[in-house]
Amino acid sequence: MPSAAWSSASSPASASPGGFPRGSRVLDAGCGDGQVAIFLASKGLRLTGIDVMVRHLQNSWRNIRKAGLPAGQVEVLYADYHHLEHIPDALYDGVYTMETLLHATDPAAALAGFFRVLRPGGRLVLHESEHPEDTGDRQGRDKVEKTAAINELAAMPTNQVTASGFYRKLLEDTGFVDIEEEDLSENIRPLARLIYAIEIVPYYIIRLFRLDRYFVNVIAGVRGFTGESPWSYVVIDATKPGGTSEDGSEKKEE
Numbered sequence: 001m002p003s004a005a006w007s008s009a010s011s012p013a014s015a016s017p018g019g020f021p022r023g024s025r026v027l028d029a030g031c032g033d034g035q036v037a038i039f040l041a042s043k044g045l046r047l048t049g050i051d052v053m054v055r056h057l058q059n060s061w062r063n064i065r066k067a068g069l070p071a072g073q074v075e076v077l078y079a080d081y082h083h084l085e086h087i088p089d090a091l092y093d094g095v096y097t098m099e100t101l102l103h104a105t106d107p108a109a110a111l112a113g114f115f116r117v118l119r120p121g122g123r124l125v126l127h128e129s130e131h132p133e134d135t136g137d138r139q140g141r142d143k144v145e146k147t148a149a150i151n152e153l154a155a156m157p158t159n160q161v162t163a164s165g166f167y168r169k170l171l172e173d174t175g176f177v178d179i180e181e182e183d184l185s186e187n188i189r190p191l192a193r194l195i196y197a198i199e200i201v202p203y204y205i206i207r208l209f210r211l212d213r214y215f216v217n218v219i220a221g222v223r224g225f226t227g228e229s230p231w232s233y234v235v236i237d238a239t240k241p242g243g244t245s246e247d248g249s250e251k252k253e254e
């Protein structure tokens with residue numbers, strides 16, 4: 001199943017996002033203010049979000065209260081996705097990350113944890129960005145340096161090492177199978193253009209006064225759109241071998 005099927009637009013009205021049966025348990029690792037978890041919960045999935053920033057957790061608790069969903073449909077807890085030891089094996093039918101694995105200090109450990117807490121046949125979906133390789137010339141080195149500066153300021157160590165194919169390789173090494181990747185960069189481009197239009201004037205003021213470290217999102221937004229800090233946005237869908245997938249077919253161990 002294509003990974004973009006996690007959006008309701010590509011799922012039949014009767015099915016939950018991703019084709020999961022209603023009531024399936026899904027972990028949102030790095031849930032931020034909880035909006036995506038709330039959306040998926042409103043479509044019938046049972047969501048657990050985790051995050052390490054108290055301010056984001058507080059926002060998500062407020063948003064959950066406002067959403068008025070049935071009790072237990074969505075919960076958000078303080079937890080680091082590198083340390084899921086408190087979660088029993090095979091608890092979840094699905095796990096996803098959205099623009100958060102780039103903050104991982106040990107992405108292999110995080111994926112190993114996701115693998116363990118997924119049931120056999122369960123699916124992991126990553127929405128993350130990857131970067132073209134260093135071309136080795138002056139222009140390429142300049143881009144790498146500019147990206148490195150952003151990664152350091154925004155605490156994104158994994159973003160520093162995500163050349164194309166990074167996540168696929170890591171998923172294979174962890175033991176996932178049926179890995180499907182979709183490049184959604186063109187879908188993201190209009191939003192990147194809008195962010196650029198809003199931020200270009202503040203960007204030059206920030207640069208003039210050398211305030212980069214206080215406004216790293218503005219720096220990243222402008223440089224990402226102009227290609228000075230290039231990216232591609234990928235969605236990767238991978239399955240834990242064994243068990244049955246949500247369409248009832250048996251998944252083979254590889």
Ligand SMILES: C[S@@+](CC[C@H](N)C(=O)[O-])C[C@H]1O[C@@H](n2cnc3c(N)ncnc32)[C@H](O)[C@@H]1O
Nearest residue numbers: 030031032051052053056080081098099100103
């Ligand atoms: C860019 S935000 C994305 C939030 C959300 N997934 C979304 O798409 O709206 C990244 C989130 O990952 C969280 N995060 C970073 N490292 C984490 C970790 N080790 N464990 C759990 N959450 C983490 C951050 O606190 C932040 O809320």
